[in-house]
Amino acid sequence: MAESRSSVGGGSLLVAWQLKDKNVLIVGGGEVASQRIESVLTGDGLITLLAPSKGVHTRTKHLIDTYPDRITYYDRRFSGPAELHKMDMVLTALDDVNRSREICELCRKAKIPVNAADIPDLCDFYFGAQVRDGPLQIMISTNGNGPRMAALMKKKIEGALSGKEGGAIEKVGELRAQLKERAPGVGGPLGRKRMKWMSEVCNTWDIDELTHLDHDTIAKLLDEGWEKNTVPTLDQLLGRSKQICSPRYPAFLSSQWLLATSSFALGAACTVLVLSRRK
């Protein structure tokens, strides 16, 4: 029923932290700081960056220049507890372990979540390798067993995705929003009916088909599907005859077919050759 006892524990609580318009203090301006800035920008956070300009990496500089409305940069070091005023999160990316430790202690007193790069025991949370495709975000954590393995896992996961998933998820989000407009309200039997119908759409349509959802198709799907309490396929919706599959090239050009026919021809040719020599 529950997970087996041996698999419980020893991990982290993986969560999607909400930073929209929250204040995030980043201390340090090196390459790691530039990665932190990108992560916070992904979450639409408002960044205050403290770093003497001589230590600012070109990537960090580029980000400061590109997002002046999101990043407030101060060319100086962390000066004391007053820097934490109104901060919702603090990230340090410093070479100076003692300085990081001091900042973390201040954060803990002020109950502000904090991460100190490369000093796991000071962190309220860790970062991991990440994959992003629009609204789809994937994080890979090896729980401190090596960033290289996380990078390998990231590559494996990227290889398993077609690159169309983000687009499909976006369209499903649009369909869901329009369905909620048609049939509004939170929870209850209607909420359950909505959830069930959305699930069926996602199970019936494949990723590729979901990316075809545009304004007209969504309206048609709601008219012909939701209103009639059914889930038509994309082909049914567009009035096309059902296709078992829709390969990009005609089936007779597939590599298996090519291999078979060319081997057949080669077999025939060799036989003709052998038999003609015998004569």
Added chain:
Amino acid sequence: MAESRSSVGGGSLLVAWQLKDKNVLIVGGGEVASQRIESVLTGDGLITLLAPSKGVHTRTKHLIDTYPDRITYYDRRFSGPAELHKMDMVLTALDDVNRSREICELCRKAKIPVNAADIPDLCDFYFGAQVRDGPLQIMISTNGNGPRMAALMKKKIEGALSGKEGGAIEKVGELRAQLKERAPGVGGPLGRKRMKWMSEVCNTWDIDELTHLDHDTIAKLLDEGWEKNTVPTLDQLLGRSKQICSPRYPAFLSSQWLLATSSFALGAACTVLVLSRRK
């Protein structure tokens, strides 16, 4: 250099929250609460559970019985701000939206991270679909665009993994720990050398080979590899001749080869048949 502007923003900050021996209050005992309990147990958190027994799901009940050292259960409702004393995180899983809202407001005042199931606008963080294999944890978030799509992505990712990744990561963690014992210290040139060597091991050995790392092999790899500033392959380490690949079946049994030879034979046979009829 940085991400293109269009792909920045609109997401979350995905993090691995550290809960080891932290106090987590869970309010509610239904099915969603049981999922929350499992997530917190994964992170080794200490749970205080508030839920009138009549609403406690069988899964929740099973978890309370299985982890008495981790879960302190009280058969009652949330009574007021005093419940938040010494709590590091609060999760509500209640049908009563107003009750959830009250609890979230108290948490915000006390600066305690909070998640309210099914009420996104009240949450400091969201949960996502998760994959776990020992030290490997993967989270999939669609940023509120539908749990069904997250479940589909989870299936896709599970399909891309062989099930040996967790074991391999564990072994790499052991190798890393033993290397650190041999060559201790934080950062500096030695730290960089360690990191580079570990990276090369992970790039040279595949997942399957990494799972073969045991006590003896690790000692040998450190002796023959680290000490000699090289990275031997598993075959070199075990004194086996190098194999380009080690397929499970001989190559001539592969489906492509079967297809080609049978087509060749069929072509030959047909030709013989046709020619013999002509005579």
